[in-house]
Amino acid sequence: xxxxxxxxxxxxxxxxxxxxxxxxxxxxxxxxxxxxxxxxxxxxxxxxxxxxxxxxxxxxxxxxxxxxxxxxxxxxxxxxxxxxxxxxxxxxxxxxxxxxxxxxxxxxxxxxxxxxxxxxxxxxxxxxxxxxxxxxxxxxxxxxxxxxxxxxxxxxxxxxxxxxxxxxxxxxxxxxxxxxxxxxxxxxxxxxxxxxxxxxxxxxxxxxxxxxxxxxxxxxxxxxxxxxxxxxxxxxxxxxxxxxxxxxxxxxxxxxxxxxxxxxxxxxxxxxxxxxxxxxxxxxxxxxxxxxxxxxxxxxxxxxxxxxxxxxxxxxxxxxxxxxxxxxxxxxxxxxxxxxxxxxx
Amino acid sequence: xxxxxxxxxxxxxxxxxxxxxxxxxxxxxxxxxxxxxxxxxxxxxxxxxxxxxxxxxxxxxxxxxxxxxxxxxxxxxxxxxxxxxxxxxxxxxxxxxxxxxxxxxxxxxxxxxxxxxxxxxxxxxxxxxxxxxxxxxxxxxxxxxxxxxxxxxxxxxxxxxxxxxxxxxxxxxxxxxxxxxxxxxxxxxxxxxxxxxxxxxxxxxxxxxxxxxxxxxxxxxxxxxxxxxxxxx
Numbered sequence: 001x002x003x004x005x006x007x008x009x010x011x012x013x014x015x016x017x018x019x020x021x022x023x024x025x026x027x028x029x030x031x032x033x034x035x036x037x038x039x040x041x042x043x044x045x046x047x048x049x050x051x052x053x054x055x056x057x058x059x060x061x062x063x064x065x066x067x068x069x070x071x072x073x074x075x076x077x078x079x080x081x082x083x084x085x086x087x088x089x090x091x092x093x094x095x096x097x098x099x100x101x102x103x104x105x106x107x108x109x110x111x112x113x114x115x116x117x118x119x120x121x122x123x124x125x126x127x128x129x130x131x132x133x134x135x136x137x138x139x140x141x142x143x144x145x146x147x148x149x150x151x152x153x154x155x156x157x158x159x160x161x162x163x164x165x166x167x168x169x170x171x172x173x174x175x176x177x178x179x180x181x182x183x184x185x186x187x188x189x190x191x192x193x194x195x196x197x198x199x200x201x202x203x204x205x206x207x208x209x210x211x212x213x214x215x216x217x218x219x220x221x222x223x224x225x226x227x228x229x230x231x232x233x234x235x236x237x238x239x240x241x242x243x244x245x246x247x248x249x250x251x252x253x254x255x256x257x258x259x260x261x262x263x264x265x266x267x268x269x270x271x272x273x274x275x276x277x278x279x280x281x282x283x284x285x286x287x288x289x290x291x292x293x294x295x296x297x298x299x300x301x302x303x304x305x306x307x308x309x310x311x312x313x314x315x316x317x318x319x320x321x322x323x324x325x326x327x328x329x330x331x332x333x334x335x336x337x338x339x340x341x342x343x344x345x
Numbered sequence: 346x347x348x349x350x351x352x353x354x355x356x357x358x359x360x361x362x363x364x365x366x367x368x369x370x371x372x373x374x375x376x377x378x379x380x381x382x383x384x385x386x387x388x389x390x391x392x393x394x395x396x397x398x399x400x401x402x403x404x405x406x407x408x409x410x411x412x413x414x415x416x417x418x419x420x421x422x423x424x425x426x427x428x429x430x431x432x433x434x435x436x437x438x439x440x441x442x443x444x445x446x447x448x449x450x451x452x453x454x455x456x457x458x459x460x461x462x463x464x465x466x467x468x469x470x471x472x473x474x475x476x477x478x479x480x481x482x483x484x485x486x487x488x489x490x491x492x493x494x495x496x497x498x499x500x501x502x503x504x505x506x507x508x509x510x511x512x513x514x515x516x517x518x519x520x521x522x523x524x525x526x527x528x529x530x531x532x533x534x535x536x537x538x539x540x541x542x543x544x545x546x547x548x549x550x551x552x553x554x555x556x557x558x559x560x561x562x563x564x565x566x567x568x569x570x571x572x573x574x575x576x577x578x
Contacts, residue, residue: 018492092378094518151568178555180555182441188437189437189438189440189441190441191441192441192442194412194442194554194555194556195555195556195557196555196556196557197557198557201407202402202403203403203406203407203557206399206400206403206560207385207390207391207396207399207400207560208399208400208403208404208408208558208560208561209403209557209558209559209560210409210557210559210560211560213559216559223422234422235570266553297563297567298563299445299562299563299564299565299566300566301444301446301447301565301566302446303381303446304440304441304449310562310563310566312559312560
């Protein structure tokens with residue numbers, strides 16, 4: 001399902017299905033990837049409901065093992081405790097994604113927790129590329145992601161979050177989303193990112209925080225020194241992917257797509273940036289009165305042994321287009337491999 | 346170190362040290378940084394004193410500077426209790442937390458300047474600074490100096506935030522531009538928020554250390570792409 005299209009309504013609307021009200025899910029997922037030349041194998045896999053794992057596949061040859069993770073319960077409810085452990089053994093190369101957008105339903109009062117622990121051994125690489133998370137109004141979720149890298153290990157990961165089902169006019173007026181990420185190399189903390197969004201608070205509308213934008217996304221690469229040229233290239237990709245009119249098949253509303261801005265138009269042409277901002281930043285017109293919206297903005301910076309991209313805007317499809325392009329750039333430059341987007345995207 | 350034994354004399358001695366540490370005349374170059382304000386002003390996104398007030402209020406309530414104030418409290422306790430491991434750990438925490446390369450380099454540059462200065466002024470502190478590891482953040486050096494001069498922890502946090510706020514307002518006064526009086530009035534208007542941040546930051550447990558500063562981080566990330574720059578961040 002496209003991230004920006006209306007989400008099928010759970011019944012009744014404001015009380016999403018809570019099939020396990022008395023018994024919250026305690027899901028567990030363990031995946032080990034081992035490299036035996038020339039192939040990376042999924043050497044151990046354990047999934048406890050609601051987690052499920054599809055059979056690994058190799059769309060780009062034996063070198064990289066792709067695995068699609070599934071959450072079979074439809075969404076996360078208050079009190080759920082999900083935990084995952086991912087081991088990437090020496091020289092193994094793995095790419096993980098999810099089959100669909102994750103949903104976090106309005107809380108029954110309890111907080112849902114999701115914890116992910118990743119270890120990447122020397123020469124290993126993990127690409128952690130889940131699809132976006134839709135955080136319903138009133139949801140309470142706390143995520144923790146810890147990555148431990150050995151020397152010469154690499155991690156690339158992103159997170160795309162939509163706050164509220166904005167396609168139906170829902171705003172994130174109550175609830176709390178917390179996401180704590182830390183990446184270590186040995187006993188050295190390389191990157192720490194403790195993010196919190198409190199529904200209905202000033203941070204949602206202040207220019208310092210979200211400026212009324214319901215979509216935020218981050219993409220980080222840690223484990224390599226990144227050159228200023230690559231940072232610059234990642235910024236340029238925003239102009240390129242942003243200038244492209246959106247794919248209406250991806251769920252972006254075609255209403256504002258300016259007919260005079262064909263997809264092939266180079267980003268450097270005057271006006272293209274504006275055209276994209278108008279087209280992409282439009283909220284659902286049926287529910288939002290016409291008003292000035294903060295255009296989507298992005299930033300790229302270097303981390304200690306890495307790089308970080310941030311997006312703040314209105315469209316997960318737009319964020320994804322840019323971040324997929326940056327991911328492709330990093331892949332090509334850091335591991336010498338062409339991008340190979342999983343079919344489920 | 347010449348701290349008098351008498352308690353009121355001792356408290357006025359520590360006040361003098363705090364004024365020295367929080368003074369804009371402290372030679373660490375704080376005035377050369379805008380922390381993203383220059384980006385916003387150049388892009389026409391921050392043009393009034395009210396917008397600056399909202400920006401600084403949010404940074405104090407939910408931004409990185411609030412977490413720095415927490416680190417000051419933790420480091421102050423670590424220095425006082427002589428826990429070198431904790432000093433190194435919180436310094437590393439500060440380095441990893443920096444949202445952008447520019448603010449990380451800013452913190453390290455100001456930290457290095459303060460360490461050099463303190464090593465001249467208080468040679469006894471050299472081994473303490475050596476425990477920080479390779480890069481000392483400004484908040485780390487500030488907390489070490491404050492603990493050494495027996496500045497109470499709340500005063501140290503207040504002094505750190507006040508110094509940060511003064512610097513940010515001065516950057517706004519130059520960039521927007523605003524009148525000097527408007528800048529001083531804004532500073533006073535932010536005092537309740539400043540005190541509130543000190544109170545809440547001190548009480549925060551480790552598991553509650555979160556920030557929300559997407560606009561701030563993106564403005565700082567884009568600062569290095571500006572064609573002309575007066576400030577270094």
